[in-house]
Amino acid sequence: MNAKQSMLAILMVTVSLFVVEGALSAVGGKVLEFPADGRAAGEFPDVWIHGSKSAMDNDDPAVQVHRYNDHTFILRENKAINYEGAFMYLFFGNDVALLVDQGSTSSPALFPLRKVVDDLIDSWGREFGRTDIRLIVANSHLHGDHYAAWNQFVDRPNTVMVGLTHEEMMAFWGFEAYPDERIEFDLGGREFVVTGTPGHQASEIALYDKWTDLLYTGDMFYRGRLYLEDWEAWAASIKRLRALADDYPVAHLVNNHIEMTRKPGVDYPIGTTWQPDEPPMQMTMSMLDQAVRATADISAPGIYTFDDFLIYNEVPWAYTTDP
Amino acid sequence: MGLWCFMKGVFYIAGLLLLPAAFPAHGHLLNMTEMHLQGAQDGSAILEVRIDLGQSLMTPEAYWQAALANGRKEQKQHLEHAILALTDGLSVVADDRRANLTLRDWRLEAVSPEAIRNPLTPQMATLRFDVNLRSAAKVEVSLTEKLQVPWPCLLRVDIPGVDLPVSRLLTDDVRSSRAVAMVSGADTGNAPTLAQLASSFQSVVPAITWVAVGFQHIIPRGLDHIVFLLGLFFLSLRFSTLLWQVSCFTLAHSLTLGMATFGLVQVPAAIVEPLIAASIIYVAVDNLYSERLARWRMMVVTVFGLLHGLGFASALGHVRVPEDTFLLSLAMFNLGVELGQLTVLACAFLVVGWLRRWSAYQVRVAQPASVTIAGVGLYWLVKRLAF
Structure with missing residues (x-):
């Protein structure tokens, strides 16, 4: 084989590979790219479905599905079904999806979360040429208003159930020094940073999505009453989130509830099933900075009011009769 | 009362x-x-x-x-x-x-x-x-x-x-x-669940887990490294030729893996990855025109080893290495990489080693294989530069 023949043969191999790649991507699903550089855009709804005056007459869907962008879905439980109106998140990577939280209602008849998620996975799979998509069922933290429909997924094929104990959560994400660690989590090419954020609940995590620059803060920071069972842990978690935001660009902070009105410092009463004057769910870095400043100012249990959130710091709500 | x-x-x-x-x-x-x-x-x-x-x-x-x-x-x-x-x-x-x-x-x-x-x-x-x-x-x-x-x-x-x-x-x-x-x-x-099994395994023998992680960075994830090793393999079926090349390559990539992990050297992936593809083309094309191991090829393989070490470090950067057992974990990761390399070479020997005494081995096996490897390297080079 002379030099010319060799070069020609090498070029033929290269061209053949490009042809095969092109043919495969035309026929099947091509590999989705989730570059960490830049920021994948997305949109929030102008207003979320926010319940109704009469829960009995409510005909909104049990689960509101909002497509933030092609591979990111934000779901909300109908407030008429449960006043928590909890948000849930479905993130897609190549051939794998991550469901964070499962709402406040167990009954599939009232709250068919499994069907909604299955339909979303099917339609997403058709759109992007995917047929075998694994689902990871995870939780932001271990409070019952966020795992009630967990059971709907236990018999789902091709599904990983992270588990509902602290130890199972830590093992799945790979924490060895919770909460300070930052875990790099690869969701089918879509990179997340996971860190511990206890304070509201002792197993809580936050997720940062490098592709969208969304920072998901669960129940530890949202527009509402921040119920803190451990002030020191929460203060450290808020600072940990701030440090994360120093190292990674943040587009929005997203979370689990809306309990505030649009009037600064005014929340809806607990148990409200109609919130016609809801502010957006997403929050800004200036709000996070305000929470960081609050950690320096607050030293005693009590209720502290801020424009966009209320801090319920270790407010005693029960004690034992045990002698 | x-x-x-x-x-x-x-x-x-x-x-x-x-x-x-x-x-x-x-x-x-x-x-x-x-x-x-x-x-x-x-x-x-x-x-x-x-x-x-x-x-x-x-x-x-x-x-x-x-x-x-x-x-x-x-x-x-x-x-x-x-x-x-x-x-x-x-x-x-x-x-x-x-x-x-x-x-x-x-x-x-x-x-x-x-x-x-x-x-x-x-x-x-x-x-x-x-x-x-x-x-x-x-x-x-x-x-x-x-x-x-x-x-x-x-x-x-x-x-x-x-x-x-x-x-x-x-x-x-x-x-x-x-x-x-x-x-x-x-x-x-x-x-x-797989997570439960992995966690149980890790708690028993954490070091072995890092060997496994290193191995996985060759098989199945390190396709470009596998192809490079095959490039080295198809120069000659003489064991000493392969041993010298692989030794230089291993020492070099261990050095840069360690240095990069400790932050002593940092080269962007946008530079390292195309150079790795170029190294594959080089060794494969060299196979077509060399019959024995030249000293300068050893030097070039060593330089390429340094490059590949940076590639391993980049891959390792995506995995959290525990701080308290950092050195041990790094050593075990490297051991896993070596085991992966040895496995690739053993498989290559199993597949074509028995043809070593065939007079047409160079023309019918080594040269087509080297052409294919060079073509794959060129494909990666174009992709890594253009996309």
């Missing part, structure tokens, strides 16, 4: 004083039931039930009366119906035999009758039962149809000698935990 009455009075007055703060303190629905079955090595277990009794098995008033009762004996009398409902309605089946529940102790949270009446300020009772599991291999916990509790009911099972607990969620529709293995290896029909 006097002290108890005094304490009760203090609790009551304190409860009233704290009432305004107590009501709004937790607005999330958190009066769901929780159960915890803690198995012991001797085959016994404790079942702890945390339940909002005043919202389920008792009226709020009856629960408040129980909380105010004089002493444990009287308190137990107030709780009698609830205890009976639980011991009847909670089924713990150990190896197909239902185990008896014997009340061990209890604790009642109670701020005020108003707080008990409000499900948003859950006043939880914690009751613990002794359960004799008789060292059963599997256990199933369920709630009978007549037992209504605030749903859902989260069950945690701690198995003696096993790091990870098992969690199950019981609901009004799904009232059984299904079988939970209480000894490792018991057949329950429920396969453990």
Whole structure:
């Protein structure tokens, strides 16, 4: 084989590979790219479905599905079904999806979360040429208003159930020094940073999505009453989130509830099933900075009011009769 | 008794004083039931039930009366119906035999009758039962149809000698935990999750896990490194030729892997990755025109080894290396990489080694293989530069 023949043969191999790649991507699903550089855009709804005056007459869907962008879905439980109106998140990577939280209602008849998620996975799979998509069922933290429909997924094929104990959560994400660690989590090419954020609940995590620059803060920071069972842990978690935001660009902070009105410092009463004057769910870095400043100012249990959130710091709500 | 009455009075007055703060303190629905079955090595277990009794098995008033009762004996009398409902309605089946529940102790949270009446300020009772599991291999916990509790009911099972607990969620529709293995290896029909297996494995031999991670960075994830090694392989089937090349390559990539991991050298992936592709083209094209190992090829292979080490470091950067065992983990990762390389070369020998004495080996095997490797390298080079 002379030099010319060799070069020609090498070029033929290269061209053949490009042809095969092109043919495969035309026929099947091509590999989705989730570059960490830049920021994948997305949109929030102008207003979320926010319940109704009469829960009995409510005909909104049990689960509101909002497509933030092609591979990111934000779901909300109908407030008429449960006043928590909890948000849930479905993130897609190549051939794998991550469901964070499962709402406040167990009954599939009232709250068919499994069907909604299955339909979303099917339609997403058709759109992007995917047929075998694994689902990871995870939780932001271990409070019952966020795992009630967990059971709907236990018999789902091709599904990983992270588990509902602290130890199972830590093992799945790979924490060895919770909460300070930052875990790099690869969701089918879509990179997340996971860190511990206890304070509201002792197993809580936050997720940062490098592709969208969304920072998901669960129940530890949202527009509402921040119920803190451990002030020191929460203060450290808020600072940990701030440090994360120093190292990674943040587009929005997203979370689990809306309990505030649009009037600064005014929340809806607990148990409200109609919130016609809801502010957006997403929050800004200036709000996070305000929470960081609050950690320096607050030293005693009590209720502290801020424009966009209320801090319920270790407010005693029960004690034992045990002698 | 006097002290108890005094304490009760203090609790009551304190409860009233704290009432305004107590009501709004937790607005999330958190009066769901929780159960915890803690198995012991001797085959016994404790079942702890945390339940909002005043919202389920008792009226709020009856629960408040129980909380105010004089002493444990009287308190137990107030709780009698609830205890009976639980011991009847909670089924713990150990190896197909239902185990008896014997009340061990209890604790009642109670701020005020108003707080008990409000499900948003859950006043939880914690009751613990002794359960004799008789060292059963599997256990199933369920709630009978007549037992209504605030749903859902989260069950945690701690198995003696096993790091990870098992969690199950019981609901009004799904009232059984299904079988939970209480000894490792018991057949329950429920396969453990991959995460559980990995975690158990890691806790036993953490270093071996890093060997596995290193190995995976060659097989299956390090396709470009595999192709480069095959490029080295197809120069000559002489063992010494391959040994020299692989040794230089290994020493070089170990050096840069270590340096990059410690932050002593940093080269962007946008530069390293195309150069790795170029290195593949180089060794393959060189195979077409060289019959023996030239000294300068050794030098070039060493330089390419330095490049590939940076590539490994970049890949390792995506994995969290524990700080307390950093050096050991790094060494084990590198060992895994070497094992991966040796596996690739062993496979290559198995596939074409037996043709080494064939006179047409160079023309019919080595040259086409090298052309293919160079073509693949060019494909990667174009992709890494252009896309």
